[in-house]
Amino acid sequence: MDTKRIESLVYQLLEALGENPNREGLVETPKRVAQMMEEMFEGIQYTNADIADMFGKTFDVDTNQMVIVKDITCFSHCEHHMALMYDMNISIGYIPRGRVIGLSKMPRIAEMCCKRLQLQEKIGEDIAEVISIATGTDDVIVHITSSHSCV
Ligand SMILES: [Zn+2]
Known part of the structure; x- marks a missing residue:
């Protein structure tokens, strides 16, 4: 799984949603979502x-x-x-x-x-x-x- 890429895509998704990915509450969100997805979709690799x-x-x-x-x-x-x-x-x-x-x-x-x-x-x-x-x-x-x- 390409965690770095997921992070960057979540950043872009937040922008596309009309959000400001740099506001305080969202700054760490791309990283958190990528880590969560790593765990939630672990089974894809098996x-x-x-x-x-x-x-x-x-x-x-x-x-x-x-x-x-x-x-x-x-x-x-x-x-x-x-x-x-x-x-x-x-x-x-x-x-x-x-x-x-x-x-x-x-x-x-x-x-x-x-x-x-x-x-x-x-x-x-x-x-x-x-x-x-x-x-x-x-x-x-x-x-x-x-x-x-x-x-
Ligand atoms: Zn459905």
Whole structure:
């Protein structure tokens, strides 16, 4: 990610909006926005396989009972308006085939998939793919509710 370039573009955006980017309240804004974007869009640089690598450590377990992690709170940004998708509630379930993923890793997978310019549908697909790559199962379900500030 080109943080310096984002900084300069945010400066120009403020000008285009009719703002004075040099007034006291805005002087540090381009830098702050660039740093925030670095964090908010960290997931753009990773593939789903990378995310499975980062958080997908598994343990051998002799079970085929569904594992569910409910009510993960996330936010993301829609790719059509770069607008906030907020109050996002994600629940993930899968049926293991001999391997389970650390429960604490599932929210981190969801969070990283959200740190991209996204569609709600695609977030579900991405999370399911990461879980599938990490655990070797095709039996994954992801349920998401969210509010979109552009709608
Ligand atoms: Zn949108």
